[in-house]
Amino acid sequence: MEADIASYFLADTGIEVKFVACPEDVEYKDDNGFSCDLETVDGKKIKISAVVDADADQVSWEVKTGLLSSIKLEQIIKEEFNSSESISVKPDCGSTDIIAYQGDLIKCTVLNSENQKGIVQLVVTDNHGGVRLQDLSSVKWQT
Structure with missing residues (x-):
């Protein structure tokens, strides 16, 4: 899941990602919302809000502040x-x-x-x- 978010973030923003950390206990089911911490390669940090779409086997994300x-x-x-x-x-x-x-x-x-x-x-x-x-x-x- 973290790799998907990092890949989508890079593709959408052009910003290279060092790592994404999401809660370990996230259930992969529809409309399950959660937050992840993202750090860029230059050390900037941002909070990602993510939602699971289990049917499509993907995670959508958005940033509410800082981008x-x-x-x-x-x-x-x-x-x-x-x-x-x-x-x-x-x-x-x-x-x-x-x-x-x-x-x-x-x-x-x-x-x-x-x-x-x-x-x-x-x-x-x-x-x-x-x-x-x-x-x-x-x-x-x-x-």
């Missing part, structure tokens, strides 16, 4: 630069989703229309995906 989509973060950056700075940028927050919790700082690179590169920082404001961009006017553009 952020890099695609959504990039969209937030684009929209914020466009609305507050009237600048079109191409953000890059990496190719994988990001495990982060309230208070964590996430750095993403941005490329403006003049091919200048900058770093933006987002602060995670809650454990449910809320983020706030730090002051965009302070981005230092480099060629």
Whole structure:
């Protein structure tokens, strides 16, 4: 079961898994929900909620807190630069989703229309995906 969850997590998020630990006494029957602890290869930890579908011989999983989509973060950056700075940028927050919790700082690179590169920082404001961009006017553009 742990191997299945690790495999699904990697496929869905792009994040490599070091290990998954689920309760040993889980019964493999329909709609049996349980939680597992997952640790990534870079040491980040997240709680997985899993449900068994015995008929299909599989486990479905979800993460309720701590997992952020890099695609959504990039969209937030684009929209914020466009609305507050009237600048079109191409953000890059990496190719994988990001495990982060309230208070964590996430750095993403941005490329403006003049091919200048900058770093933006987002602060995670809650454990449910809320983020706030730090002051965009302070981005230092480099060629």
